[in-house]
Amino acid sequence: MKFKITLFFSLLIIASSSLLAQVSKEKFNFDPNKTEELRVRNGLPNFFKKLKAGEDVKIGYIGGSITNGGLWRTKSIEWLKSEYPKANITQVNAAIGGTGPEYGACRINNHLLIRNPDMVFIEYRVNNGGAYQGRALEGLIPQIWKQNPNADICIVYTISKGMIADIQKGNQTNAGKFMEPVANHYGITSIEFGLEVVKLLNEDKLVFQKGDSPSKGKIVFTNDGTHPVEAGHDIYRDVLVRSLKSIENFGTPGIHKIPKPLKENNFSGASLVPVTQAKFSKNWQNVDLGDETMINDDLTDKNGGTKTLFEKAMKTETIGETFTLKWEGFLLGFTSILEAKGAIKVEVTTDGISKIFDMKSRNGKTQTKYTFLKELKRGVHTTTVKLIKLAPGKVFQVGQFLVVDHQ
Template sequence: MKFRISIVLSLLVINFSSVSAQVATKSKTYNFDPKKTEELRVRDGLPNLFQKLKAGKEVKIGYIGGSITNGGLWREKSLEWFKSEFPTAKISQINAAIGGTGPEYGACRINNHLLVHNPDMVFIEYRVNNGGAYQGRALEGLIPQIWKNNPNTEICIVYTISEGMIEDIKKGNQTNAGVFMEPVANHYGITSIEFGLEVVKLLNENKLVFKKGDSPADGKIIFTHDGTHPVDAGHDIYRNVLVRSLKSIENFGTPGPNVIPAPLKDNAFSSASMVPVTSAKFSGGWQTADVGDEVDINADLTDKNGGDKTLFDKAMKTTTVGDSFTLNWDGFLLGLTTILESKGAIQVEVTTDGGPSKIVSLNSRNGGTQTKYEFFDEIKAGSHTTTIKLVKLAPGKVFQIGQFLVVNK
C-alpha cells in the first residue's frame, strides 16, 4: 500500500461513466466489491510511472501473463501509444508473458524472467489463465516480489475476456477467477482495468461478433477466431480501453515508494522461486535432455517465451520405470516443469519426509503432449525431502523434468 500526501480532489478529472467515483486521499484499504466489475478502479494510481514518462526518463514497461499478452497485439499497441504520447521518454518493454501459464507459475518465475530487468511498470494479465489459482494467493505473491525488487515500480492488473466470461460481465459481475483477484488489488492499492466491459458493450450494440462464425459479420468487428485470443481489431479495443483509463489518471496520486502491507492471506506466494533441476539427486538411468539452443534464462523473453528453452532452462529425462530423484527443499508447495501427456500416460509416486506415498498422473490440459508445469499437494511449511519415482510410462513417451517450483512463506 502506498502512503502518499493527498492531493486536491478537484485536480482529478475522470470523464467517462464506467469509472468509479474515487477520492484522492490515500487510505489503508479499498472496499470495491470484488463480485462486481468496472472499467477502471484507480486505487493508488500510477504516479511513479507518469512522473518518469513526463520527465523524459528511461522507462521499462514489463508485461507478465498468458498468451493474450505474449503474442497479443495489445501489448505492442500499448507500447506504441506510450512512445507517441511521451516522445521524450526512452521507453522499452520486457515481455515476460508465457502462453498457457497462470499466476502460480508466474509467482515462481517473476524474479528470473521479469524483475531481473528492473521494470518501472508491470502489467499483470492473468484472469483468463486462472487468476484465481489458490484462491488468489498465487496472484498476491507477485506484488511483494515486485516491490521488494524496486518499491517505486508501479503495477496495473488488466482483465482480458474469454467466451465463458460474457454472461457474467454482461451483468456487471466479476468472473470466477476475478473475484479472487480484486481483493488483492484492494489490499495492495493496485489499479485494475477491465477490458471486457467494452467488448460486451459492443456485442450488445450488435457492433461486434465475439467469435468468427457466431453470427453474420457484415460491418461488424470480429473479436476472436477461437473465443479467447483477439484478432487485430480486438486488440484495438483492449488498447483503447487501456489508453483512456491511463489518460484519465495520469495526474492522480503523489510519487513515492510503495510500502508492502501484511499479507492478505496466509501462505501467499510471495516467496516463490525456481530451483535448478541440478539441485536434485538422480538415480542412474537419467540423462540430460536437449531443450534446444542455449538461452540465458535471465534474458528478455520477447520472442523466446513459447518453447521448451524458457520453461526448462535445463532438463533431465528418463524412459525407465523405477527411476527416481530426490530433492531437499524449504516451503509448503512443490512443483516442477515437465512434459504432460494424456491421462494415465505418465504416473509418478510422490513421497515426502518418509510419509505415505501418493500416485500422481501427469495429465495434460488438452489431452495431448504439453510442455507445462505440475504442482503437488500443499503441506506444512518447513524443510522437506521429496522423492519422486516413475511408476508408469506409456510406450514412446518420456518422463522429462526441468526447473523445480518452490513456494515458501
C-alpha cells in the same frame, strides 16, 4: 532566521512523509463481485512522473498468451511513445501462453524482475487469476516491490467467451473475484477490458467469435473465443489509453510499502529451483536443450518452446528411477513433459508419506508444462519421485522445480 527556515523545511519533510504514509495505508473496498472499467486506487504516479520527465521507462508484462503475442501490448507501447516522445520507453515481455499466476509467481524474478521494470502490467484473469484463491496472484506484488519499491503495477482484465454473461450483468468473473481483493489490499489499479467488448456486443456492433452471427459491418473480436484478432486488440488498447489518460495526474509519487499479507501462505516466496539441486539415480541423462536455454528480453511467440520452461532438464526411460529434492516451503511443483492420462505415473513420497501421481496433460496430448503436488504444512521437506509407469515410446523429463513459500 536560519533556524526558522530549517524548521520550516523539516516540518515540510515530515508532512510530506506523513502524506506518503497515508497514501500507502489507504484501504480500498471496491466490491470484488462487481466490475468497472477503471478502479484507480493508488494510481500509477511513479510511472507518469518518469514519463513526463522524459526519463528511461521500462515496462514489464506478465501473463498468458493474450499478452505474450498480443497486439494490445505492442499497440499500447506505440501509443505511449507517441504521447511521451521525450521518454525512452522500452519493454520486457515476460508473458507465457497457457500459464497462470501460480507459475508466474515462481518465475517472475528470473524472467522479469532481473530486468528492473519501472512499471508492470499483470494479465491473468483468462488464465485463472484466482488460482489458489488469489494467493498465487498476491505473491507477485511483494516480489515486485522488494526488487523495486518505486515500480507501479496495473492489473488488466481480458475477456474470454465464457465470461460474457457475468460481465453483461456488471459482475466480476469467477477468477476475477479473487483478484480484486488483492488489488484492494495493495492499492493496485485495475482496468477492465471486457466491459467495452460486451458494450459493443450488446449494441450489435461486434461479433465475439467468428461464426457466431453474420459479421458484415461489425467488428469480429476473436476467431477462437479467447484470443482477439487485431480489431479486438484495438479495443483493448483504446480502453487502456483512455484509462491511463484519465489518471496521469493522479496520486503521489513515492515508495510502495508492502502491507501485511492479505492471506497466509501466499506465493510471495515462490521461486524456481534448478534441476541440478536434486539427487538423481543412475539411469538419468542430461537433456540437450540447445539454444533454448537462453531467456531473452522478449518471450513473444515462444509459447510452445522449451525455453520458457526448462533452463536445464533430466530424462529417463527406465522404470524405477528416482530423484530426491530437499526443499523448504508449503508447495512443490516441477516443469515436465506431460502426456495423456495414464501414460506416465510416478510415486511421490514426501516426508515418508507416498502417493501415486498421474503426469497427465491438460488436453490429453504431449505438453511441456508444469504441475504442482499437494499443499503441505510449511517447513523443510524431502520429496522423492519414482517412475512407476511409462508408456512405450514416451520419456519422463523434468526441469526446474517450483518451490512455493511466503516471505
